[in-house]
Amino acid sequence: MIPKGILISIGGNEDKGTAIEPKFTQKDHLNFFEFGILKRFLKEMKGIESRVEVITTASSIPEEVGQNYLDAFAKLGCLNVGVLHIKKREESDTPEFLERIKNCDGVMFTGGNQMRLSMIFGGTKFLEILHERYENESFVIAGTSAGAMAMSSTMIYQGSSSVALMKGEVKITTGLAFMNNVIIDSHFVTRGRFGRLAEAVAGNPGCIGIGLGEDTGVLVTEGNKLEAIGSGLIILFDGHEIKHSNIADVEHGAPLSIEHLIIHVMAKGNHYNVKSRKFFSDHVEVAKTGN
Numbered sequence: 001m002i003p004k005g006i007l008i009s010i011g012g013n014e015d016k017g018t019a020i021e022p023k024f025t026q027k028d029h030l031n032f033f034e035f036g037i038l039k040r041f042l043k044e045m046k047g048i049e050s051r052v053e054v055i056t057t058a059s060s061i062p063e064e065v066g067q068n069y070l071d072a073f074a075k076l077g078c079l080n081v082g083v084l085h086i087k088k089r090e091e092s093d094t095p096e097f098l099e100r101i102k103n104c105d106g107v108m109f110t111g112g113n114q115m116r117l118s119m120i121f122g123g124t125k126f127l128e129i130l131h132e133r134y135e136n137e138s139f140v141i142a143g144t145s146a147g148a149m150a151m152s153s154t155m156i157y158q159g160s161s162s163v164a165l166m167k168g169e170v171k172i173t174t175g176l177a178f179m180n181n182v183i184i185d186s187h188f189v190t191r192g193r194f195g196r197l198a199e200a201v202a203g204n205p206g207c208i209g210i211g212l213g214e215d216t217g218v219l220v221t222e223g224n225k226l227e228a229i230g231s232g233l234i235i236l237f238d239g240h241e242i243k244h245s246n247i248a249d250v251e252h253g254a255p256l257s258i259e260h261l262i263i264h265v266m267a268k269g270n271h272y273n274v275k276s277r278k279f280f281s282d283h284v285e286v287a288k289t290g291n
Helices: 037-043 062-075 095-103 114-121 125-136 194-203 283-289
Strands: 006-010 052-055 081-084 106-109 140-144 154-158 171-174 182-185 208-212 216-221 225-230 234-238 262-266 271-273 278-280
Touching: 006 037, 006 208, 037 062, 037 225, 052 062, 062 081, 081 095, 095 125, 114 154, 114 171, 154 182, 154 194, 182 194, 194 208, 194 234, 208 216, 271 283, 278 283
Parallel strands: 006 140, 052 081, 052 106, 106 140, 182 208
Antiparallel strands: 006 216, 154 171, 208 234, 216 225, 225 271, 234 262, 271 278
């Protein structure tokens, strides 16, 4: 089934995402707001009249993060924005919260810890409603940093950039599963996460790795068509044609070797089809091929 909704995965900015957040420094510094990702988010719904719900579950400072998004959307003229501070699993299926996600035009998952998203929402009515709306309606689900990483079925939840490409350093679990056959990583360029996404793809070569730079995102239509948006770079890893990898044979902690891992670099306006694994420089090229 081809989903009718849209996903927007954003690479995050500063320490708003997957790292612990002892201090929140992003207020009034939303670069992806300045470069139009939030504007594009609204455009894919009903513009500034859209009803948006911001889900702060991943964050350790949800009230501050929530207010930051209220301020950012207000700058764009969108005032019909709510914030869902769901901090415990039992809170997710609160009738009020379920009603709110049934009646909004889109949701935004903030950054923080992606394991909180999978732990709190996995198997809930809340997540079931989001899936139903995404699959059957023109519903938009966006997420930044941890919120972006949790969108896929296969989710990185741990892995140091400095010791990646040593077997076992990258930990994988199940995400919120809005998108299959991909693994998403955020803060990709700034935090040097090439190695950890390469290891994740080497262990799951049927997946396309999507490394999102900060202030950058991918807009996903029909469940597999990517469009690069924002100011930075997106690095794609295609492991389908790996010829050699020692990942199954070496001991934990040993260096990995990988042959013929295909890499693409996307900038704003480029497109990629996950199903066909084809890169397109712009929408005209996509239209010519019918993809």
